[in-house]
Amino acid sequence: MNKFTLQLRVKHSEGALVRILGVTRRRRFDLLHLTADTTEDGHFLDIQMTVQADRAENTLVRQIEKLEDVSQVEVVEPGETAGERRTARSTAC
Amino acid sequence: MKGAEFLVKALEHEGVEIIFGYPGGAIMPVYDALLDSKIRHILVRHEQAAALAADGYARATGKVGVCMATSGPGATNLVTGIANAYMDSVPMVAITGQVATSLMGTDAFQEVDIFGITLPVVKHSFLAKTAAELPRIVHEAFRIARSGRPGPVLIDLPKDIANTVAAYEFHEDDSSEESAEPSEESITRALTLMHESRNPVVYAGGGIGMGNALDEFRAFIETTRIPAVATLKGLGALPTTHELALGMMGMHGTKTANHAVQTCDLLICVGARFDDRATGRLNAFAPNARVIHLDVDRAEVGKLRRADVPVIGNLRHALKALTCKLGNIEPWRRECTASKETHAWDYAAPGTEVYAPGFLKSLSDRAGDDSIVACDVGQHQMWVAQHFHFNRPSQHLSSGGLGTMGYGLPAAIGAQLAFPNACVINVSGDGSIMMNLQELATLRRYDLPVKIVLFDNRALGMVRQWQELFHDKRYSEVDLSDNPDFCRVAESMGIPAFRVEDRADVSGAIDRLLAEPGPVLAHVLIHQEANVWPIVGPGRSNSEMLHEHEVAREVAR
Numbered sequence: 001m002n003k004f005t006l007q008l009r010v011k012h013s014e015g016a017l018v019r020i021l022g023v024t025r026r027r028r029f030d031l032l033h034l035t036a037d038t039t040e041d042g043h044f045l046d047i048q049m050t051v052q053a054d055r056a057e058n059t060l061v062r063q064i065e066k067l068e069d070v071s072q073v074e075v076v077e078p079g080e081t082a083g084e085r086r087t088a089r090s091t092a093c
Numbered sequence: 094m095k096g097a098e099f100l101v102k103a104l105e106h107e108g109v110e111i112i113f114g115y116p117g118g119a120i121m122p123v124y125d126a127l128l129d130s131k132i133r134h135i136l137v138r139h140e141q142a143a144a145l146a147a148d149g150y151a152r153a154t155g156k157v158g159v160c161m162a163t164s165g166p167g168a169t170n171l172v173t174g175i176a177n178a179y180m181d182s183v184p185m186v187a188i189t190g191q192v193a194t195s196l197m198g199t200d201a202f203q204e205v206d207i208f209g210i211t212l213p214v215v216k217h218s219f220l221a222k223t224a225a226e227l228p229r230i231v232h233e234a235f236r237i238a239r240s241g242r243p244g245p246v247l248i249d250l251p252k253d254i255a256n257t258v259a260a261y262e263f264h265e266d267d268s269s270e271e272s273a274e275p276s277e278e279s280i281t282r283a284l285t286l287m288h289e290s291r292n293p294v295v296y297a298g299g300g301i302g303m304g305n306a307l308d309e310f311r312a313f314i315e316t317t318r319i320p321a322v323a324t325l326k327g328l329g330a331l332p333t334t335h336e337l338a339l340g341m342m343g344m345h346g347t348k349t350a351n352h353a354v355q356t357c358d359l360l361i362c363v364g365a366r367f368d369d370r371a372t373g374r375l376n377a378f379a380p381n382a383r384v385i386h387l388d389v390d391r392a393e394v395g396k397l398r399r400a401d402v403p404v405i406g407n408l409r410h411a412l413k414a415l416t417c418k419l420g421n422i423e424p425w426r427r428e429c430t431a432s433k434e435t436h437a438w439d440y441a442a443p444g445t446e447v448y449a450p451g452f453l454k455s456l457s458d459r460a461g462d463d464s465i466v467a468c469d470v471g472q473h474q475m476w477v478a479q480h481f482h483f484n485r486p487s488q489h490l491s492s493g494g495l496g497t498m499g500y501g502l503p504a505a506i507g508a509q510l511a512f513p514n515a516c517v518i519n520v521s522g523d524g525s526i527m528m529n530l531q532e533l534a535t536l537r538r539y540d541l542p543v544k545i546v547l548f549d550n551r552a553l554g555m556v557r558q559w560q561e562l563f564h565d566k567r568y569s570e571v572d573l574s575d576n577p578d579f580c581r582v583a584e585s586m587g588i589p590a591f592r593v594e595d596r597a598d599v600s601g602a603i604d605r606l607l608a609e610p611g612p613v614l615a616h617v618l619i620h621q622e623a624n625v626w627p628i629v630g631p632g633r634s635n636s637e638m639l640h641e642h643e644v645a646r647e648v649a650r
Binding site for chain 1: 208209212213216217218219220222237390391392395396
């Protein structure tokens with residue numbers, strides 16, 4: 001099992017959170033933990049989610065990246081703050 | 094101006110010429126606004142056909158197909174067509190009426206959460222909350238539908254928003270739709286692998302046509318001289334008769350194509366996604382090959398097969414950058430083209446009944462390069478893929494990813510409306526035709542000269558074939574011997590029809606089909622136990638193709 005945590009920034013649009021959760025489930029990643037907050041201006045949602053699966057993290061990262069309203073996807077350590085994030089791998093396949 | 098008029102005006106601004114749809118309560122304001130528009134509305138007889146016709150229109154033209162339905166059942170009936178477009182990356186905008194915002198969430202009459210229902214099968218979706226945002230939403234929907242990897246976009250429009258009066262603000266933005274160019278590093282690495290390879294094969298997918306990269310693809314093949322196999326959707330990327338076109342790969346592919354892929358040392362995948370029907374057992378697919386994967390959708394690369402070199406971005410740029418002369422592949426090319434001759438299709442089948450592959454080969458020869466074929470799903474679909482000659486992918490409208498029975502007739506309607514003078518043929522089966530039979534009435538209403546070839550084996554042929562080969566001949570729910578008289582059904586809807594029962598009559602039947610100025614249906618009886626050959630069994634590797642003579646020998650033992 002591969003367990004990892006994603007930090008996402010998503011436009012606060014109709015169905016944004018459901019869309020993310022839907023992709024996560026359809027691609028067969030189990031959700032273990034989730035927090036979501038609107039940004040101060042109300043335009044975005046900041047989501048941190050921990051998931052596990054037999055599949056590689058990039059499988060999910062790339063499907064989430066494709067969503068129209070997603071502006072940021074990063075793999076982070078659980079509980080890590082924005083300044084400490086390491087960026088998601090973008091070249092390895 | 095009302096929101097509904099905004100919507101229609103914005104559609105006109107996007108260049109929409111045709112909408113396929115069906116009216117109803119919640120979408121009525123839009124239908125009212127359409128009366129004053131130059132956009133042509135095509136009234137189908139079931140909303141599923143509206144979505145599938147929009148899909149056929151989009152595949153044939155490369156433009157965004159537009160369909161429309163009311164809330165509730167109108168909207169849910171669109172879903173199969175939207176999913177079909179999603180699976181095959183077809184640009185589409187689907188517009189649904191919705192109950193008024195004050196009623197949403199109250200289980201109102203004809204209320205359904207179509208936004209929620211379609212989430213897994215749309216590229217994106219919008220719920221209109223104000224009239225003023227409609228021009229922006231429409232513009233965004235079209236941009237998203239056609240950019241990058243194309244797909245369907247839903248706009249759900251509550252009735253009160255459609256009736257709201259507001260000032261129209263024209264929406265224009267200049268954001269680029271061009272997808273990114275591949276990195277120089279990936280091109281350099283890909284070129285290195287290409288020059289090292291002795292037995293390269295190109296695996297051509299639907300992305301070539303959808304990505305408008307046909308010219309670049311052909312120049313790439315002509316210069317590198319690498320033999321190419323095609324997926325169902327990649328057929329026509331090279332003309333079928335091209336010396337380097339090895340035919341379709343996969344479950345019902347050619348021996349030559351599958352053998353080339355299984356023995357190559359380099360597989361260059363261009364706009365394809367390693368679908369299970371194409372690869373057979375994945376861990377035995379192209380076992381000796383390194384992989385270069387060109388795709389506009391990063392998520393497809395490495396999804397099922399690791400790519401040694403991913404080339405992410407616009408296919409046109411990628412193919413141009415990889416076009417170069419290669420040395421040392423001449424013996425391999427000769428081996429591939431020789432195999433093509435050895436394994437050429439044999440149309441001399443025993444018996445006097447109509448032989449569907451032979452029928453299709455003759456039809457293809459006579460219908461010519463400008464014809465468009467829309468098929469349904471099943472055995473006939475595979476025979477079309479195997480035996481029709483294609484000069485471009487947009488000539489072949491086939492439901493690849495979703496495998497939607499009932500696709501063909503609506504898709505043919507969409508294509509014929511786009512190209513009124515083209516020879517548009519719907520090849521169907523006695524199972525599939527019944528899935529959207531009501532659209533014969535649409536053919537008649539608009540007098541669309543679609544030629545329908547209905548192969549009738551009195552069975553759900555592909556399922557029957559699987560039960561014969563892989564379920565010990567335990568036939569379960571595949572008998573259709575009580576089919577209606579299809580000629581009389583067609584005639585009752587104003588479509589001339591005739592029956593073809595004997596192989597000797599095929600030539601005359603094709604004459605009659607092609608000479609008919611309007612719509613016509615040829616009801617073609619074939620043997621009930623006709624199978625599609627060759628076949629790769631479920632869970633088998635593409636190296637283990639079953640051929641008719643081998644299976645016959647097996648049975649004789």
